[in-house]
Amino acid sequence: MSTNALEACLADLRFTTDGLIAAIVQQHVDGQDGPPCGRVLMLAWMNREALGLTLSTRRMHYWSRSRGKLWLKGETSGHFQEVVSWHRDCDGDALLFVVRQASAACHTGYESCFYQQLDFSGEALPVGESPRFDPAKVY
């Protein structure tokens, strides 16, 4: 990897004053044509180091705001996210990563952290899917 290209890329992104940038993670769909069209799995935050490690290892790394530390997704669960492609938005303050998710993204066992749909009054709707793993056996 060219360090200069990465430095130029980082300089062109708009990190928060805390040095973070939002990363949307979307499931890759095999054999699709055109733009990425998979399920949205999660939203997390990256610092420059997490982004650099993500690009060099092609596995998603984040900055955990709650734990205050770098975080390789899957390091505990084994549910790694292999990066297929990545994209920046028009004003450089959000990133989109298209990944192959092992097992499921959510710590609850659901495929996506966005498993809870609500209606237009704000009421939670019944969840129409089952968890893919038992969190008690994984964490």
Added chain:
Amino acid sequence: MSTNALEACLADLRFTTDGLIAAIVQQHVDGQDGPPCGRVLMLAWMNREALGLTLSTRRMHYWSRSRGKLWLKGETSGHFQEVVSWHRDCDGDALLFVVRQASAACHTGYESCFYQQLDFSGEALPVGESPRFDPAKVY
């Protein structure tokens, strides 16, 4: 709409200290089965008022951090986003809205704000699509 249901919903979300929550916006795909599987269009921010207006009008409203004001997407361009469904994430600090996007989401004219793909060295790749409108004629 029940005010109580909305208040309970808002109380269960985790807004930032600035009173904001991240909203991922995804294109609706007609006739799909299962979870939403359209293109990710943009990431923006909502305050409680923007979320309430979005649910009551079923059109996406945001809080513009750069302009410091409430923002109905499409108010200038006519490119409204009609909400089909919405979802919260497992820890309540991010929302996902599935929408029917009029014309295109991005102010540049591209369908998605994430039109710019990069390679793993951080170099921008050629954009493989055309803008859907001419920004000079819309804004």
